[in-house]
Amino acid sequence: MATGRNHRPATRSRGIPEATVARLPLYLRALTALSERSVPTVSSEELAAAAGVNSAKLRKDFSYLGSYGTRGVGYDVEYLVYQISRELGLTQDWPVVIVGIGNLGAALANYGGFASRGFRVAALIDADPSMTGKQVAGMGVSHVDDLEEIIQVNGVSIGVITTPGGAAQQVCDRLVAAGVTSILNFAPTVLTVPEGVDVRKVDLSIELQILAFHEQRKAADELAGNGARVPTAARRRAARADEGPEGDIPAVMPA
Amino acid sequence: MATGRNHRPATRSRGIPEATVARLPLYLRALTALSERSVPTVSSEELAAAAGVNSAKLRKDFSYLGSYGTRGVGYDVEYLVYQISRELGLTQDWPVVIVGIGNLGAALANYGGFASRGFRVAALIDADPSMTGKQVAGMGVSHVDDLEEIIQVNGVSIGVITTPGGAAQQVCDRLVAAGVTSILNFAPTVLTVPEGVDVRKVDLSIELQILAFHEQRKAADELAGNGARVPTAARRRAARADEGPEGDIPAVMPA
DNA sequence: TAGATTGTTAATCGATTAACAATC
DNA sequence: TAGATTGTTAATCGATTAACAATC
Numbered sequence: 001m002a003t004g005r006n007h008r009p010a011t012r013s014r015g016i017p018e019a020t021v022a023r024l025p026l027y028l029r030a031l032t033a034l035s036e037r038s039v040p041t042v043s044s045e046e047l048a049a050a051a052g053v054n055s056a057k058l059r060k061d062f063s064y065l066g067s068y069g070t071r072g073v074g075y076d077v078e079y080l081v082y083q084i085s086r087e088l089g090l091t092q093d094w095p096v097v098i099v100g101i102g103n104l105g106a107a108l109a110n111y112g113g114f115a116s117r118g119f120r121v122a123a124l125i126d127a128d129p130s131m132t133g134k135q136v137a138g139m140g141v142s143h144v145d146d147l148e149e150i151i152q153v154n155g156v157s158i159g160v161i162t163t164p165g166g167a168a169q170q171v172c173d174r175l176v177a178a179g180v181t182s183i184l185n186f187a188p189t190v191l192t193v194p195e196g197v198d199v200r201k202v203d204l205s206i207e208l209q210i211l212a213f214h215e216q217r218k219a220a221d222e223l224a225g226n227g228a229r230v231p232t233a234a235r236r237r238a239a240r241a242d243e244g245p246e247g248d249i250p251a252v253m254p255a
Numbered sequence: 256m257a258t259g260r261n262h263r264p265a266t267r268s269r270g271i272p273e274a275t276v277a278r279l280p281l282y283l284r285a286l287t288a289l290s291e292r293s294v295p296t297v298s299s300e301e302l303a304a305a306a307g308v309n310s311a312k313l314r315k316d317f318s319y320l321g322s323y324g325t326r327g328v329g330y331d332v333e334y335l336v337y338q339i340s341r342e343l344g345l346t347q348d349w350p351v352v353i354v355g356i357g358n359l360g361a362a363l364a365n366y367g368g369f370a371s372r373g374f375r376v377a378a379l380i381d382a383d384p385s386m387t388g389k390q391v392a393g394m395g396v397s398h399v400d401d402l403e404e405i406i407q408v409n410g411v412s413i414g415v416i417t418t419p420g421g422a423a424q425q426v427c428d429r430l431v432a433a434g435v436t437s438i439l440n441f442a443p444t445v446l447t448v449p450e451g452v453d454v455r456k457v458d459l460s461i462e463l464q465i466l467a468f469h470e471q472r473k474a475a476d477e478l479a480g481n482g483a484r485v486p487t488a489a490r491r492r493a494a495r496a497d498e499g500p501e502g503d504i505p506a507v508m509p510a
Numbered sequence: 511t512a513g514a515t516t517g518t519t520a521a522t523c524g525a526t527t528a529a530c531a532a533t534c
Numbered sequence: 535t536a537g538a539t540t541g542t543t544a545a546t547c548g549a550t551t552a553a554c555a556a557t558c
Contacts, residue, residue, distance in 0.1 A: 513558105515556105515558085516555105516558085517554105517555095518555085518556095519552105519553085519554085520551100520552095520553090521550105522549100522550080523548105523550070524547105525546100525547080525548080527547095528543105528544095528545085530542090532540085532541080533539090533540080534538085
């Protein structure tokens with residue numbers, strides 16, 4: 001998620017559960033790393049460890065794609081790379097546009113992970129006339145007036161929104177009207193789209209808030225005497241202030 | 256969200272389900288917008304619409320926090336803002352460090368959504384000596400040699416990793432050893448951390464891959480004669496090429 | 511009181527996981 | 535054949551949702 005989903009109801013797409021689809025790119029990355037090291041085969045146990053998931057879950061996930069493994073042996077790395085790529089639609093070229101070329105938009109334009117996965121940045125679009133024509137990531141910035149033409153000429157079906165929150169819905173409407181049917185939204189706004197359009201939302205502030213919740217809970221656990229498994233710098237600092245220069249691991253802390 | 260979880264087993268934290276925690280920031284944002292418009296109360300139906308969720312789900316989520324609504328009336332906006340903020344731990348100050356001041360790190364440093372939610376960027380850290388001392392988002396960049404001291408002096412418990420993939424695990428290890436217990440990882444790497452440390456992962460490429468999967472499925476659906484609900488620019492372009500300048504909505508498309 | 515809306519129940523659905531038969 | 539590992543089953547768990555009694 002990325003995070004905060006604004007996704008269609010979790011219907012199985014072609015019989016593959018949404019949760020499985022979300023893990024396929026993880027497997028693909030681990031497999032690509034193995035492929036680069038010329039590892040010929042891998043077991044579900046090894047691959048699961050590399051991808052950071054449970055091996056039973058991995059085997060279950062793969063079972064939705066077909067029977068691509070060999071009992072007693074494992075999976076052929078190259079073959080699996082191909083099958084997962086095909087399943088994800090990465091064997092074709094996906095032109096994308098990035099709308100909103102601020103810091104984040106520029107960061108995405110420079111991000112190497114797109115090109116290597118079948119995504120091609122077809123255009124960078126911004127509403128600020130003073131940006132028009134400027135070079136970002138070796139590409140000229142287009143004005144938002146030309147949005148519709150760019151979408152249509154390039155056959156773009158995926159749009160990335162990195163505008164300020166206030167502009168996001170309007171940009172989204174124009175993208176959708178021009179024919180975009182998948183949107184990756186970095187703006188802190190809930191987008192409204194017609195049925196049939198997919199939106200995924202990446203929200204940096206939300207991710208931090210979720211971490212803060214758990215961080216707070218850890219502190220509360222410790223106060224309750226459950227003993228933190230890892231002493232935080234914050235708590236160690238508090239302890240030093242509390243017990244003098246040697247007090248590195250306190251038993252209990254003041255609120 | 257943010258996506259690809261590398262999170263502790265979904266134990267309920269203080270009895271609040273993980274899925275609910277992930278939605279609290281969404282509600283908080285919608286409530287903050289209402290608060291700014293001086294709206295005094297809101298019903299579950301209205302708030303759910305603003306947050307983009309089902310109202311039954313919202314009421315269920317709130318029921319884990321307590322009974323903060325009034326039957327027949329709705330929820331007091333200000334009171335709910337306070338309760339959710341408190342639950343998320345946002346009533347306290349969270350110093351964070353950002354490690355890796357490339358395009359993305361700089362974008363995050365400039366991102367306004369942090370400060371408004373109780374997060375404070377305590378330091379920007381980079382391994383490149385030529386970056387040291389440079390100003391980014393009005394703040395001097397520190398060298399990674401000083402990472403441990405910065406963490407400890409500032410009592411940082413949350414770290415954001417925006418380094419290249421190859422450096423991420425090493426940075427993560429140093430952050431954890433210095434006392435950081437929550438990590439937001441933007442590097443395309445699965446991080447290994449000790450128990451008690453939370454990692455959330457934001458992966459731009461994975462989000463796009465998930466969109467590509469659905470995009471591909473839409474095209475397959477249409478080929479199967481199910482009729483797309485929204486004609487994409489890509490398919491319209493193909494149609495124009497196929498049927499001449501007037502052919503805007505094709506019946507069936509070639510593969 | 512009548513109308514509105516919450517908080518909760520219970521049914522349903524989807525995801526995870528251990529275990530193991532199948533089979534290389 | 536013996537050992538290894540997949541693919542699948544079935545149990546369990548967590549999340550979603552409609553419905554409605556409680557109650558303002």
